[in-house]
Amino acid sequence: MKSFGTGLLMLLIVAVFLMVWIAMPWQGVVVLAAVLGLWMALTRRGRQTWQVTRVGLSTVTQRLGSSSVVVVGIAGVVGVLVAMLAMSEGFAETLRATGNDRTAIVLRGGSQAELNSVLDRDSANVVIQAPGVKKGADGKPVASSELVVVANLPRKGEPDSDANVPIRGVSGDVWALRDQVKIVEGRRFTPGLRELIVGKGAKAQFAGLDVGKSLRLAGQTWTVVGTFESHDALESELWGDTQSVASAYRRGSSVASVTVLLDSPAAFDTFKASLAADPRLKVDVSTTHDYFSKQSEGLTKVLRIVGITVGIIMAIGAVFGALNTMFAAIQARAREIATLRAIGFRGVPVVASVMLETMLLALLGGAIGAGLVWVVFNGYSASTLGANFSQVVFRFHVSGDLLWTGIKWALAIGFIGGLFPAVRAARLPVTTALREL
Known part of the structure; x- marks a missing residue:
């Protein structure tokens, strides 16, 4: 009964520790480390703790094989966890950076993405003329009626592996709407011609998108005339003139969405209210920031769940590795620990x-795992399927917060893996341990 009670108490300690540890910011950990340092420097038991710890660390080289099991196991846990979270963070950050609060996007009511939205010409014109839309120097509203279609292109180095690539038809005002888009090679497409400009991300991932190359899309020949960068999800796309894209893909005069430049972020409510009150329209209105952020939510959540699940499974293995290592270390040092207790060292x-x-x-294992992921994956370019059932090119983002998350996981594994062996060492009968060979 006593053993059962002790085991239950230790499980309770582990549960409380994990709850507090997960919620604790890095400042709290620094304070905790400072308190521990002061305790070890200023109190008798603290100094005894340091002496025992120093002796234990001095024997690590003699137990290099078993100690490396702990380090390598935890490095693997942290590496996988941080890499998966960096993938989800990079994907979400790429989409969040695509929009802002100065522009609004209008889709057909009930549409989840531009690919399944259809607006006729009259509806698009009503949206463009709505209150709150900024007028350009020519007195016309700054807006872009856009069409999104998908084409299959081969990946670079994988000629037999096609992927969906979004083609966006845009109007002339798109350059004022999306001023982050810059031509870095070649020129802009000419309205009315079958010309395309390609994002740097798409160009890096897919074959045949160099300036001057020709593509066969929808039975028509298109010429790549430029490359653009925007540092967001738009770099995954190919752009052409809306009317040219609509003609090639037989979409008539319809468009998928209308994006407008607002007078100011505060004008969004007026703009949205006017469209909601218009009986001719049934549309969904949101800022481009909210729209693209929402597009990332589903996949980001899946990636985080998968990363944490895999991390937990690997962490369980690492905990058992730490338990085995520390139990073996305590068994090897049983006489040493018993001698220390016999000359006055207490259990604490x-x-x-x-x-x-x-x-x-x-x-150490956490730092190695997190460091390797930062070196290898930070800024690494990849692509995955987005909301438009097309590839979104993004970069892994290993932020300081993710590195800290990995270190916290490592320390939590160390705490759990060391707690049970530590209690066993403190409860080891002195007379029994001194008789061991």
Whole structure:
């Protein structure tokens, strides 16, 4: 019964620790480390803890094989977790950067994305003339009626592997609407001609998109005349004139969406209210920032769930690795620990020293795993299927917050992996341990 109660208490300690640890910001951890340092420097038991810890660390080289199991296992957990979270963060950040609060996008009511939205010409004209839309120097509203279609193109280095690439038909006002888009090679397309400009991301991922190349799309020959960069999801697209794209893909005069430049972010409510009150329209209105952020929510959530699930499974394995390593270390040092207790070292320094040793090994593993992911994956370009059932090119983003998350996971694994061996070391009978060979 006593053993059962002790085990239940330790599980409760682990649960409370994990709850507090997950919620604790980095400032709290720094304070906690400072308090621990002061305790070890200013109190008798703290100094005893440091002495025992120093002895334990000095024998790590003698236990290099078993200690490396802890370090490598935790490095693997942290590496996989941070890489998966960096993928979801990079994808979400790419889409969030695509929109802003100065522009609004209008789709047919109930449409989840531009690909399944259809607006006729009359509806598009009503949207463009709505209150709140900024007028250009010529007195005309700054707006772009746009059409999004999908084409199959081969990936670079994989001629037999096609992927969906979005082609966006845009109007002449798109350059004022999306001033982040810059031509970096070649020129803009000419309205009315079958010419395309391609995003840098699409050009890096797919074959045949160099300036001057010709593409066969929808039974028509198109010429690539320029390359643009925008540092957002638009770099995954090919752009052409709306009317040319609509003609090639037999879309008549309809468009998928209308994007407008607002007088100011505050004008959005007026713009949205006027469209909602118009009986001729049934549309959904949102800022481009909200629209593109929403497009990333589903996949980002899936990637985070997968990353955390895989991380938990691997963490369980790493915990068992740490348990085995520290139990073996305590068994090898049983006489040493018993001798320390016999000459006056109490249970607290023994427990704390074993915990510190395990968490220092865990910290080393976490730093290695997080560092490797940052070196290898930060800025790494990849593509995945987006809301328009087409490829979105994005870059992994290994932020400081993700690195800190990885380190926290490593320390949590070290805490759990060291707690049970530490308690066993403190409860080891002195007379029994001294008799062991």
